[in-house]
Amino acid sequence: MQGSLEEDLTSLRKLRDDDASGALKEKFGDGEDPSKWEYVTVDDGRVTSIDLSELPNLTELPAAIGELKALKKLDVHGCSSLEKLPDAVVAREGLTVVLPDQLNGPLQEDFAALRKLRDNDASGALKEYFGDSEDPREWKNEWKHVVTVADGRMTELNLYKCTKLTALPAAIGELKALTTLTLGDFRGGCTSLAALPDAIGELGALTTLYLGEPLPRAPKDTDGAADADAAAATTAATTLAAGGGPAAARALSTLSLGEPATLALRDPPGAADGHRTWWAADVEERLARLERRSVEDRLGRLEASVRPGVEERLAGLEERLAGIDWAY
Numbered sequence: 001m002q003g004s005l006e007e008d009l010t011s012l013r014k015l016r017d018d019d020a021s022g023a024l025k026e027k028f029g030d031g032e033d034p035s036k037w038e039y040v041t042v043d044d045g046r047v048t049s050i051d052l053s054e055l056p057n058l059t060e061l062p063a064a065i066g067e068l069k070a071l072k073k074l075d076v077h078g079c080s081s082l083e084k085l086p087d088a089v090v091a092r093e094g095l096t097v098v099l100p101d102q103l104n105g106p107l108q109e110d111f112a113a114l115r116k117l118r119d120n121d122a123s124g125a126l127k128e129y130f131g132d133s134e135d136p137r138e139w140k141n142e143w144k145h146v147v148t149v150a151d152g153r154m155t156e157l158n159l160y161k162c163t164k165l166t167a168l169p170a171a172i173g174e175l176k177a178l179t180t181l182t183l184g185d186f187r188g189g190c191t192s193l194a195a196l197p198d199a200i201g202e203l204g205a206l207t208t209l210y211l212g213e214p215l216p217r218a219p220k221d222t223d224g225a226a227d228a229d230a231a232a233a234t235t236a237a238t239t240l241a242a243g244g245g246p247a248a249a250r251a252l253s254t255l256s257l258g259e260p261a262t263l264a265l266r267d268p269p270g271a272a273d274g275h276r277t278w279w280a281a282d283v284e285e286r287l288a289r290l291e292r293r294s295v296e297d298r299l300g301r302l303e304a305s306v307r308p309g310v311e312e313r314l315a316g317l318e319e320r321l322a323g324i325d326w327a328y
Contacts, residue, residue: 008042019062024062028040039052049075052075052076056078058079066086066089073097110136110177125192163189180208
C-alpha cells in the first residue's frame with residue numbers, strides 16, 4: 001500500500017485547513033498532530049478511520065480526503081449540508097462510508113414512499129396523523145415517533161392511534177425494508193380499518209405485524225376435537241384478517257407462530273424477548289390439553305385392556321395359594 005503515516009497526517013492537516021466552512025477546524029481543533037485528534041483512528045501505522053459525523057455546516061469535503069490511501073471507514077452521518085462526495089471517495093474500493101440521509105438513495109426512496117402513503121389516503125386520516133412535515137423522522141403521535149430508521153433504512157411504522165384510517169393506501173408495499181408494522185396494540189388500534197391491501201404481500205422484509213384487536217376465540221370445553229377446531233379457527237381467522245385479498249392473505253399466512261416471522265395481535269412493541277401473544281399462548285394451551293387428553297385416553301385404553309387379564313391371573317394365583325398346605 002502506498003504512503004506512510006507521516007503522509008497521512010499531512011493530508012489530515014490539509015483536509016482540516018482546506019475546509020472553507022470551518023466545520024473541520026471546529027471538529028479537530030488546532031493541534032498539529034492528527035494522530036492525537038479524537039476522531040481519527042490510527043491502526044498498524046496508518047490512518048484507517050475518520051469520524052466527521054454530525055457536522056451540519058460542512059458543505060463540501062476537501063480533495064485532501066482522497067490522499068488518505070489507507071482509509072477504510074469514513075463517517076459523514078449527520079452532515080446535512082453535504083451535497084455530494086468527492087469522486088476519490090466514491091471510487092475508492094474497500095472504503096466504507098456512513099452516509100448522511102440526503103445522500104442515502106434507499107432511505108430517500110423509503111421517505112418518498114411514506115409521503116406517498118400519507119398523501120394518497122383519501123380519508124385524510126394519515127395527513128392528520130403524520131402532519132405536514134416533509135421529513136418523516138419528524139412525524140410522531142402524542143408519545144413517540146411513528147417512524148424508525150435503522151442502518152440507513154426505514155424499518156418500523158407505527159399507526160396504532162390512527163383510528164380514522166379506513167383503508168391503507170397501496171404505497172405501503174413500497175416500503176421494502178419495513179420489518180415491523182403496528183396497526184394496533186393492547187390499547188386498541190386502527191379500529192376503522194376493515195381490510196388490508198394486497199400490497200401487504202409486497203413487504204418482503206416484514207416480520208412482525210401488530211393488529212391490535214384480538215381474533216375470535218373459540219369457547220373452551222373438554223372436547224378434544226373442539227380444541228383442534230379452535231386451533232384451526234384461529235389459523236383461519238388469521239387469513240381472514242387480510243380482508244380477502246389473496247396477496248395479503250399469503251403475506252399474513254407467513255406471519256404466524258413460526259420463526260422468524262411473528263403475527264402479534266395484542267402485545268405492544270418492546271414487549272420482553274420471548275413473550276408470546278395471548279392468542280398464541282391460547283392455541284398452545286389448547287394443543288397441550290389435547291395432547292394430555294390423548295395420553296390419558298391411551299393410558300385408559302391400555303389399563304382397560306390389561307386389567308381383566310391381570311385380575312384373572314391374580315385370582316388364579318390366589319386360588320392356587322389357597323390350596324397349598326402350609327403345615328410343616
